[in-house]
Amino acid sequence: MSKKSLSFKLNISIIVLLLLIVCSGIYTILMINKTQDYAHETGDNWLPSVLSTSKMSEGVGKYARRILGLLSNSLIHTGEEEKKLKEEDLKALNKYTDHINEAIEKYKKLVSGSEETELYNDVVKKWQIYDKAVRESLKINNEGKKAEAIKYVLKEARKDAAALEEAISKLATFNYNGGIKSTEKGANLTTITNITMLSIIGSSILIGLFIIQIIRNTTGSLNNAVENLKSQSVATSEIASTLKKGSEQLTDSASEQASSIHETSAAVNEITSMVNRTAENAKESTNVAAHASTKTETGQTTMQRLVSAMETIQQSNSELQNIATIISQINAKTAVINDIVSKTELLSLNASIESARAGEYGKGFAVVAEEVGNLAKVSGKSAQEIQELITSSQEQVNKILGLTKERVDEGKKVTAEAQQAFQEISTDISTMTSTIQQISDATREQEIGVRQISEAMGNIDRSTQRSQASVSSVSESAVDLVKQSKSLDTTAKDIEVLIKGES
Template sequence: MEWFQRIGLREKVLLTVVVTCIICASASLGVGVYFKNREFREGLVSKAQTIHSRIHVASQYVAKQGGLANMVDFYKKKYKSSDELTEEDKRIIIQQVPIYAAMRIGAVDSEKEMYSFRVFSNEPRNKDNQATPEEMKIFNRFSGDTNLDEIVHDSGRYVTVYRPVRIKEKSGCLTCHGDPLTSPWGNGKDILGQKMENWEDGKLHGVFAITSDVKMIAAENQDAGKISATTYMSGFITVGAFFALTMAYFIVRSPLETLKNVTINLENSKALLMQASEQIGEASTDLASSSKQQSISLNDTATSVKEMSSMIESNSMNAQEAANASIRSKTKADSGKAVVKKMIDSMKVIDQSNQDIVEQINQSNNELKSIIQVISEIENKTKVINEIVFQTKLLSFNASVEASRAGEHGKGFAVVAEEIGNLAQMSGKASLEISTMLEESMEKVDRIIEKTKANVDSLVLSGNEKIENGVMTAKECGDVLEEIFRNVSNVTKIASAIETAGAEQAEGISEINKALDELHQVTQKNSHTGLETASAAEKLASESRALNIIVSELSQTIYGDKKKS
């Protein structure tokens, strides 16, 4: 892309407009061609579907006329066999066949309307209609799916719409293809002398195929002098690109002149950079003079620092001792922290144990409640059974009395009374079993209570042990903290010694302060001068870098890699 860097901004803008127009035009043409081709193919499919519909309507119309049945009756009476039929007779008969009418309508004017019509089958009477291997794939798809009414196949060059032809009894198809026993001649052949296949209603007999040659139809349209939408679109895009390029030229011309003037002004800013350089030189001279005075003051400061060195050494030793004591205190403090943490963990375990006890008690209470509820329900059932037993016995007694009164006629009733007595006996037995269940339930309740008591006692005992451990841990914590207190006392004494040494250092510090006053004045002046120098240097560097970058980029953008004249 070196050539692109060498051209100017105006040429770059115009080139960008041209490339953009070309890309947009190519995309528009591509999209237009795609959708035009798709619309064209969809039109071919729609046309084929219309022809199929026309064929279907015609065949249905012929079937509804019932002409085939009339022809069969007529020629059956006229002749004794199909051998006596003349070619004219066969032509008249076949015109009444719905499938023949459909085939005729499909084939008529097919070349004029630029499509081909074909019928194929796996068992055709006319061998010309025998399905090819590729056509058998379509046939098998229709055969395997009775709900499939149409297949559209687009191979690129050809667009084909297939529709199935199925045997329909109501259309009279079984007159020729049905049970041979229904033969009009009584020889298993239809009215035309063809062998009847014994097919059933709904069987797939064949497939109608309407094929359109995409290339031929497109060429025909072109020969007819039709200008495609793609041609119109190309013309409009070309004109639009020309106007866009012209407008871009006039739009960028004025801004480019402005940018050239800005570049010239930037060149003039070099004078400002020279001025800043002179200011930096003067500031540097002042800074050198101040530095000399600062050096003298620093010599005086060094003398005072030497006098302080011995006192600082003493303080250093005391500080070291204090540091050692502090380290020991920290170690003990860490031990105390660990012990305290241990005590906290023990308390947490105790708390968890208490929660376990509460949870166990709640669970036991819930179990007791459920058992009590079961016992209550059983008791209610027992009352009902006892009531039934009482009523049953009373009924049995009354029945026996009535049977005795009836004498011979009451024997049957006596049997009923006996059965009722048996029922009462069974009810009593059930009542006994229920009583047994109550006893078992009570025993279960007792076991649950004992188990709960044992669990609670165990948890309480465990909790007491953990509490004792917590008390011991707390005692250890107190001992450690006592040791820490003694170490802190030692640190306090050492700190007092450090304080005494600090008083001795005060005199030396006073001398240092005097020297520092002089040093401060000189340093302040140096600081001020340094700030001015730094500020000027920063401005100079910043403006220089920014100016170089801006001028370089701007010049390259406007003129490219070419040098300005």
């Protein structure tokens, strides 16, 4: 044992002492709990049982006195007074009966063990016998045999009451003896606990003396250790000072880096915002270009319809040319009619000449010839007017045809140019839409890239903040190390004073 280290000796001694203390504490707790169990057994089982048996005995005494009082009053009094007193005594008797039954029921919950169960059943049985005897005496009294009822109670019921009192007394004695035994067990445990605790205290004192001897034997070794501790304390203080200066410089660098990263992160956030706006504008431009492309397609469709309408107008012009041809034919037919009219007039003139030659015989024919000549003149005049109208209409139709043809040709030319322009616009808008879509895709990719850069900058910022926190922690640790070094130096001096004393 003398070759073992100080820590081993102290640890073994302290462990043994702690084991003694722990074992004594556990033993004391167990003994106290056991003593409390006996106390609880006495307080929760035996004492309530004694109290219940006391209430039973008291109830039986009152019950016996009340039945004697009832029968005595019935014997002494008569009439209404007897009836009134009898009702009051019966109420009181039933009340005592209920009290006894209640006490018996409460005690039933406290019964434990076969012996106590046997005693309890005996009390219940004898109470039922006694109560039955009392009810029998009341029955005899109600039949008018008052003196015989009192004799029955004094002779038969009193025996049953004595037997019941004896049974209750046995049950009370059983509970009293149980309480005494439980109390004696608790007292014995207390005595054993006191003896055990005294032994443990003695052992603790011996171990304490052994520890004191160990400390006295190792004081010389501690002197050298204190000197070494003082020199190490000085060296630790110098190292802590150097570490403190380095951590302060590192803290300043980390702060500057965190500030730069914060500014860079803010700039990246601003770029991200601008890229988002550009992406939104590109998206809006894409929508506008798509809308314009749709409108251009609609305009191109309208121009195609206009070309179709111009072609329809050209077909109508062809039909007008057919009408001009028909008018020319009508003009030719009118010329034929005019020729017929001229010939008719000539024939009418010849007829008039011939009728004049015929004299009286040709007068009727002359009238006819004159009428035919008049008709021919009217027809020739109408034919002339029709020919003039046809000629005028033909000129106007030809004029309209010429203007219509010129305008249709010009409209077709303008329509073709407009259609060509719309096609070129549609092509340009499609190209512009594709270009804007490419710009939008590129902007979206830029947005994703900038967002990733922003997230990376955020991660770097958080890492820098953690580094800054770590540097701050290191700086604080350096400060604490300086303080601990000073405290160590102070402690070494205190230990030196404690071991060697003040010089």
